[in-house]
Amino acid sequence: MNKIAILFFCICSISLTAQNPVLVKPRILISTDIGGTDPDDNQSMAHLLMYSDLFNIEGLVSSPSYGNGNKKEILRMIDLYEKDLPKLQKHKNGFLTPDYLRSIAKQGRQGNAPYIGYTKATEGSDWIIKCAKKKSLEPLWILGWGGLEDIAQALHDAPEIQKNIRVYWIGGPNKKWSANSYAYIAANFPNLWFIEVNSSYYSLFSTNDAPDNIKNSDYYGKYIEGAGNFGKDFKSYYNGEVKMGDTPSLLYMMDGNPNNPTRESWGGSFEKFTHSPRIVYDNVTSLKDSVAFCSILEFHLKGPEKNIPKDSACFWMEVPYNKDNVQKWPGYYLGKGNYSIKYIPKKAEILNYKFTSSISELNGKEGKLVIDNLWPGKNRYTTDYKLGSNWYTDKSSPDYYDGKIQGGKTILKWKNDILLDWAKRWSWLKEE
Structure with missing residues (x-):
């Protein structure tokens, strides 16, 4: 094999496993139930802030349809980020300033919506509208880590923003709590650009790992312990075990073209569906x-x-x-x-x-x-909600099941790459 052939083989081999570049920094707004009953949002928020150089973050909205989530917990995480920021900045440019992040933290609805699916405007829903109406060539991606109440409220109050936003929503348990708001959106905005992830995300913390995969329970001791203020805080959530179920939404925006949900990506691969x-x-x-x-x-x-x-x-x-x-x-x-x-x-x-x-x-x-x-x-069923051409969800083929997790293998296959990439950033926080 000549040198050119060897080089070509190496390049192709790398391309099969390497993260695909994102050509334009995506505009994102996070809707989170952080501070509620499930601390996985704290883990995902740490991940987001440690990668904030990759995104144009326009909003951090507290939207707990269940539990006691609140904006104060977002601000507490930003305080930790501020303390660790100097070490992150030694390695990368473009990290967002803590003061800017505090300015875009907003309180949304606390509690689920009544039968109709919406109630009254909140600081969070108004902020979604404001961001969605900004003049931009790029859509606003709303990454839903909690309830849909503020998104439903924003669409009700300003239905014209539908064309400007795209949603990647971690459903599953969140869908159970947001049944009324989900039904309102599906019934009234079937043409919304929406990725509904009800199961694939579980595989980021699946126990069905291959023998050579990094174990979520080992990750803290190997890579996080001793890593700055974020590292110390991380131990408070599941005793340091990685269970960040909302992070696939960020991974989706970090890897390749987000306008093509059917592609392979760190945040999953999805298929269209036409009826809910x-x-x-x-x-x-x-x-x-x-x-x-x-x-x-x-x-x-x-x-x-x-x-x-x-x-x-x-x-x-x-x-x-x-x-x-x-x-x-x-x-x-x-x-x-x-x-x-x-x-x-x-x-x-x-x-x-x-x-x-x-x-x-x-x-x-x-x-x-x-x-x-x-x-x-x-x-x-004749009563199904009929959806438009841009609604996507977990792949249904048995080939993509991770045990009982539908679509799970579309994320599980990238788990080592994801966690090792994050480990590099944790190592920055261990430096003196």
């Missing part, structure tokens, strides 16, 4: 009924006419989370004796539930439902 499953039941279900996980279930129940405002919560769906925890979901009065609730199951299981209410006709109804592990599933 919406199944309407007029009574409780049984084990004869089955739906795909992450489908919208609507229960429409009849009861007495009440002199209460429409869209008022007046009954609850109780779902056992574990033996010590029962989650409660609000159902609403729609008027004229009609009651309804939207619920989105996040995983394959036998779903057990019951309705409770001071309204005797609703109280005590119980049901079961089989949840399948294929999204969006093979069934079509």
Whole structure:
């Protein structure tokens, strides 16, 4: 083999594994539930700030549809970043200033939206509109790490921004909490450019790793421990185990052309889908009924006419989370004796539930439902939300499953590259 052939072979081999360059710094806005019940957002925020030289970050919005997330936690993470910034700047230019980042941190809605899917404007939703209306040749990418409430509110208040934004949303459990806002967006903005990731992201912290893959539980001791203020803080989340489920949205923007979701990238590879499953039941279900996980279930129940405002919560769906925890979901009065609730199951299981209410006709109804592990599933329903040509989701082929994780292999294959690249930046924070 001559020298030219050897060089060509080496270049091709590198191109199979190397990160693909992003030609234009993407405009991004983060919508996060950081500070709530799941600290993976803190891990992802550390990752974002340590790579802030790669992005034009235009907003950091606190959008917790569940839990106690708040803007103060975003500001606390920026304070840590400020302390470690001098070491990062020794190696790269273009890191965003802490004062700038503080100026774009905004408080959004705390808590999920009622049945209609939106409520009233927040500082966060107004900021989304302001950023989306900026004159730019590039779209504003909204990376959703939490609820959809502020995005839905922004679209409701300024529907014209639909053409200026693109959304990469970590769904799954977030979709369960944001059922009403998701339904509002799918029903009213089917032509929105939207990547709905309900499962692939799990593989960034999958336990189904190949033997030679970096173990998430080992990563802290090998690469993070002793790495500045971020490193010390990281130990507070899952005892340092890497579980940053929102980071695939950033990885997607770091690797190749984000305008092509079907490409291979660190943040996953996705396929188009044209319908979002919406199944309407007029009574409780049984084990004869089955739906795909992450489908919208609507229960429409009849009861007495009440002199209460429409869209008022007046009954609850109780779902056992574990033996010590029962989650409660609000159902609403729609008027004229009609009651309804939207619920989105996040995983394959036998779903057990019951309705409770001071309204005797609703109280005590119980049901079961089989949840399948294929999204969006093979069934079509006349009540489905019809989507436009730019809605994408996890790849459905069995070849891409990582164990039970649909589409997981599209991220798992890059896990070592992702974590070793981040390890370089952690090493900068260990320098004297």
